[in-house]
Amino acid sequence: MADVEIPKQHKAIIYDEPGKASVKITEVDTPEPGPGEVLVKLTHSGVCHSDLSVMKNSWIQTILPHPTQAGQIGGHEGVGTIVKLGIGAEASGCKLGDRVGIKWIMSACLTCGAENICDNLKISGYYSPGTFQQYALSPANYVTPIPEGLDSATAAPFLCAGVTVYSALKRSNAKAGQFVVIVGAGGGLGHLAVQIASRGMGLRVIGLDTTLKKDFVLSLGAEQFFDFTAHSQSELISQIHTATRSTSRRGGSAAEGAHAVLVVSSALAAYESAALMLRKGGTVVAVGVPEGESVGVKNLGAGIVAGKCLSFVGSAVGNRAEASEVLDMAARGVVTTKFEVEGMDKLESVFERMEKGELLGRVVLDLQA
Template identity: 30%
Template sequence: MVTTKFPNQMKAWLLEDFNAPYVLREQPLPSIDNPNDVHIRVDACSYCHTDAVVAAGTVVRPSLPHVGCHEYAGTIVALPSGQAECHGFRVSDIVGVRGCGNHMCGQCRECKDPSPPLPYPPGLSVYCPHAGAGLGIDRSGKFREYAAVDGRQIAKLPEGLSAVDAAPLMCAGLTVYSALAKCSLKPGDRLGVMGCGGGLGHLALQFATKMGLKTTGIDVNPRALQLARELGTGATIIDASKEAAKETLPQQIGLDAVLILPETQQPFDYGMELVRDGGLVMLLSFPTEGFHVSAIDIVLRRVRLEGSLIGSNRAMNDRLDFCVRHGVRAKTTTYEFGQLNNLVDDFHKRTPGKLVLDMAKTD
């Protein structure tokens, strides 16, 4: 095995019960049992809404104890035995890792012809049914010091992008970037972002305005609205608790597309009112109780409804390049590795932006 020196034991945060704090434990390092895998030292790991869903045991109930986190970045410290490189990566490369698509089969219909159609060439699909839900979701993630990851689902970080910068981009950033690509909008088209001050929303504002879209951000949380305004993107920011959708933008001159990020019915309805007849509503959230959809909107107004979750390897690399070229960055609050439960508390207090464990941070 080509390797740098690293220990035999590591610390990991374990979810031992649903709806309970994480517990810090000593664990052995994971082994490399797949020729596609590389070992990384985790440098930064970001908390995602899906981590909260997993910790609650609602949509997904992984076997316990469970290590969460599916958006992170780190340094490669070991390769499979006898390999000087793995899928073009070498020891000491700093990479970002997306949690979905771990050990894709490459042979199923989904891998060869991904659906829904993406604006990228077919390849190893993140929706491969043989890959499971992904690292940190139905299998161990990266709230730990070291990890074995599939070398086919990582991207080398470009210069100018730190591990703390990159970690939130590996799910939140990739998800909204891919959703915008699927909207097939052109410069000058009108986009709405419901939940514009959240982890995904504030990144969507930056991506959309840098793409030349006339962007309207909508939220109700005062801290989220403040963050959205402080981004300085030039987007129109609306407090939905004070302005009705019809007052904001009549349907006859409505938005071409709306991203729905919150998980409650009210912002869904607000976004549906904002979109023009024949426009697109793109869902990125999946509440367990679902959404109520009016047949009038779908049949008479001809509103199209589509869902999006994550993005391909091509999208992952395109997105990193876009962030460097246009200065797109997540607004982060960082914590020491030992402060995961503090981070989770702040998440549930609706701290805006992205919350990240920075392995290099100390008091």
């Protein structure tokens, strides 16, 4: 690849007043890659609900230890091309011109065995400059290769939303042919979860969201859809039990309830219904994080968990292997992203729409426009 001209400065979007939904476009110095690092010219970055939470300091003391610093460059679903290698970076197999992704986990120690809960992980867009900018550094051993034939804008949402729900579905232990309820099925995470679960993993999906998203969710592979705002909790639970009733085996009684419930919504009410939707031995997977103070969840106490042999597991993003697996599903056309492309100047309004729950699928920023 011919040398690319790298500008001294480039455009970046910063959180100018963390705590509020406020961003500013500015020029920052383009950094030099250090030993083992690569410089990536980013073309696209997805916008994730976590970016909103980081910007607004909604997760302090639940997920993140410190308030976000003013001037933070957010973003963690970046795709671009390697334009410069630091000393030794090629040892990781990176070459100039490789198309790669930068994820929420920007780096991990890679020796403790659990990338997503590593004590030494760095987060892209939180105390490390993120992907809402035209050039970003990454450790060479932590970039995610983007499969050939998968365009960059389509790939971006898989780097956080896609890997997160794929990893969470694996942790649900649900097997092909079993029922999974996805709460928040029409959102950025949910719309990928529905496809990965149904088309990628052979699960029978029941989507929950608002009626506005019904046709969309059904078009993605969900077998059934319920509006979780239009019914009382008991109505919803009974609809799900009916929908998941298995034919009885000879001599046995019919089982009902989902094998797993994947909560990608950040509404506390979603967790309050989750255990009630399960059959015995089922699993609730927590992905969406309710904002504010961490509180206990009604209907998910020790009694029901023990009595029905339920599991309540958490799942946060995923590892590098899972990122590659889910990108491979995308490259094979098993799953696609519903997204709209916006310019960098639209980020603040994108966050506003996200807060109101108005986004259908994902927004991807075009960083070079």
